[in-house]
Amino acid sequence: MRLSKFIGVLSSMAAACFAQPSLAQPSLSETAPPPVARASESADVISWVQYVAQGLEARAVTDRASCPAASIDGTPAAMQVRAAPASDFPNTVCTLSLPFGATSVVVGSTALPLPASMPKRIAVIGDTGCRLKGIYLQACNDPVRWPFRQIVTAIAAKKPDLVIHVGDYHYRETPCPKGDAGCAGSPFGDNWNVWREDFFAPAATLLGAAPWVMVRGNHEVCGRGGQGWSRALEAAAFDVARGCNGTSPPFAVPLPQMTLAVVDTSNAAEPVADATQAAAFRAEYSALARYRSPVWLLQHRPIWSTGGMVAGLPFGDNKTLALAARDAMPEQVQLSLSGHHHIFQVLSYVENLPAQIVVGHGGDYLNIGRSGDPAGWVINGVTVRSGLHHTGKFGFAMLEPAASETAPDGWQITNYDQTGQPLQRCHVAGRTATCASE
Template sequence: MVRAVAAAALAALLSAAPSAAETLAPWVILGPAGAVVRTLTTEAACPRIRYDDFDRPMQVRVGPWADYPHTVCEAPLPKIVQRVTFAGRDVPVPKAEVRRVVVLGDTGCRIRGIFAQACNDPAQWPFQRMAAAAAALRPDLVIHVGDYHYRESPCPLPGAGCSGSPYGYNWGAWRADFFDPARPLLDAAPWVMVRGNHEDCNRAGHGWYRYLEPRARPVDCEAFTEPYRVEAGGLDLVVVDSAHALDRTPPPPLVERYRPQLAAARALARPGAWLLVHHPLYAVFRFDGPERRPLETNATLLAAAEGLGADPFSVVFSGHIHRFDVFRFAGDRPSQVIVGGGGTAVDPALGDGPDRFAIAGMDVAERVSDKGFQFLLLEREGAAWQATLHDLDRGAVRRCRLEGKNFSCPQ
């Protein structure tokens, strides 16, 4: 009798546990303190990871909570470590010299209200294909310029091509939008993760801090975080968190919040550094009205940069607009490059505008705009970089070159 009761209690206990324990393959994020390895597990304790000839424990970053069933585990990855393995599989380690960089952004499958992308159709939401194609190019580093989580509402119609999709601010949506499709590229190289407005504190911010923010996790979702520098194998990067910067209107308190952030980012810039910020600093969203007036964006960051003087970066990489744009300037300002065609519903190309126009008071010397599911591969060539725009349907569509502050795409 006692034995029967004990067996029933044990069965009840087991049925309350996850049906199958799982531990994800790790991913590697570069941050201001170097590299960190992360994984997720439903096991009671964090796993161990192998650094060269030694096993070491991973620590708890945060335990399971509500709609996030995993413990997030992490371990710092010192530069001295040559090889990392986990469950017998290699984990990518930072290269001593980064020569090949993939840049992409805006990757999730958009379901919001009645707008629904066909997430179940790899032709219409191709992030997994893109991750595989980019991984095949053997990058040393991946830069994601923000906006990972897009499945905010239930699939609205049975015929919308997204039936069965998870949605909301929870693990299921993060897995479908990011962790499953990104896997080939997470296995290929360490990543630099930029925070987008989809990861702001009204949206997927909690998931952002659990999974992707490289630094210590705050107790609650923080709207603003400080800029930081990443040293990535001879490439200097400065990352700005612009998650809450408003596109069209610059509220003065927000401008005052971002101005010291942009100033701090500039102070971190070493010669040749790239600035990574989700919202473009110097861009035109569209040409408006019969006179094709350029509508500049991002209004908040443009206002915040006023009075800061010359911009020391060599290039600004952003996303947010879902296409490929380049704005090269006639004066001493870094080119603005937008790489936002990473899988979410694409925006129209910029189209015809005036022959000459300025952004934030400086003439644009060259502009390029392309529409499609696209990512950029940059290859080091001395002090310059060759950049190839890869379109999933059309192949290598543009060849550009970054030299000094000029990102140029001759046709």
């Protein structure tokens, strides 16, 4: 292939990674699991529990100027205003720190879920919003072609103990053209109407079902969906003066079986390494050595991962993170959970590096390209030993402790389609992943 032609193919594939409609839309005949009650969405309050650097917080978004009543273990507790109403966000975001060992928390009339003593079902979703940007017009009004709500229902039916969103919640950036029934009536821009339609309304069932860990995606940088992110979902305190938080500091979630370390890679330059950024990420990765092992790294952009291969070369791999992480990743980091590529992917490497899981098929346009065996792929000088690369189907993943005679330790990760049917299963032990189809 001539170089110019190859570059053209590569460019079109890279663009497809973020914006191309899937060639394999799911069948309308697929059956969704029965709906479950929305525990967290009452008339004017949406509430949930999420992990932050200091532990756990209950949060609420309300149409009113004051925060709803709340209680912890039956004792009244005052929620604090995190974000006051603003022109594009005519509602109040409230927060309440939860003490370790709390056994009940109620916001308004809604009892919120608290952490399991030993989480055994960890749901992972990513890249969930509905694409409206320029010529890329997803059918936001079609629950099959934009199936985030269906995926939420399927996850909730499996009763997860914890939900991890690996980023990219907000996708409606430009208006739906007149005459397009698929997206007619959709809001656009960084405002509450979009955040409600892209995330809070479809996610309500799951927000009320389990505590969450929220990871920031590149769609939540300031200038895209960053205001809504910072007001409501950011773990750190809201930067009121700026209206949008800059890059967030890392934080850790200490769980009984592992430490979840959340790193904000939303602005990590992808096609060309940024040396200044790489130095900052290198420091953050090196500092993960202070956490109790094993550490699972949660970051939106994966490191040694690709949206697919073109003529034997990866596309969409992140040059800045690769520069930062090589020789800087502490031994206790065993797994990296990410999204960004709109696929399901599991990679473990010949080199002694953490296994990589990509869960980016949660609703937005899927990557094109074929599924295949990634063994032998070379990504920024790192070689894939084993794993899987699955394209063309929406869905989510569930991590559960592996407990069988053939896999006595480690974790099992199952890839489910949007209706909750299992597609593939992998076993992750240490830094090694092995996969098999259902």
